[in-house]
Amino acid sequence: MKNAAMMLGTISCCALSACSPSEAERVDPNLKCAALISAANLLVSSGKAENDAAFAKRALVSSMTYLNAYAIPKGLKEAEAFDAVKSLRASLIAELQPVEIMSSAKRCAESSPR
Secondary structure (H helix, E strand, C coil): CHHHHHHHHHHHHHCCHHHCCCCCCCCCHHHHHHHHHHHHHHHHHCCCCCCCHHHHHHHHHHHHHHHHHHHHHHCCCHHHHHHHHHHHHHHHHHHCCHHHHHHHHHHHHHHCCC
8 A cells, every 4th residue: 555655746746847847936846736636626616617528527626636646745634734735826816817726737637647
């Protein structure tokens, strides 16, 4: 089980070209993608962004893949990982336009391992 988690984390890191942070941003790319996907879902559910069926189909699995790739190597508990996502999600929603969030979240979902 531990080897599978390590492999998933390694594969996720390799597939994150769409979500890698700039030098100035020091946010873990896995956490950022999980938060972007969560923010996109929140925007869609509140009517601030249009629903995309292809994105919606992959959103949950992609988000959890990124969240696990972030949390497992750090030894975080489930509640700690979700708190980190919620905190970053709030910042992203405050700083970015819905179209930027949706675009980035879609790139993250498309880049996540299947």
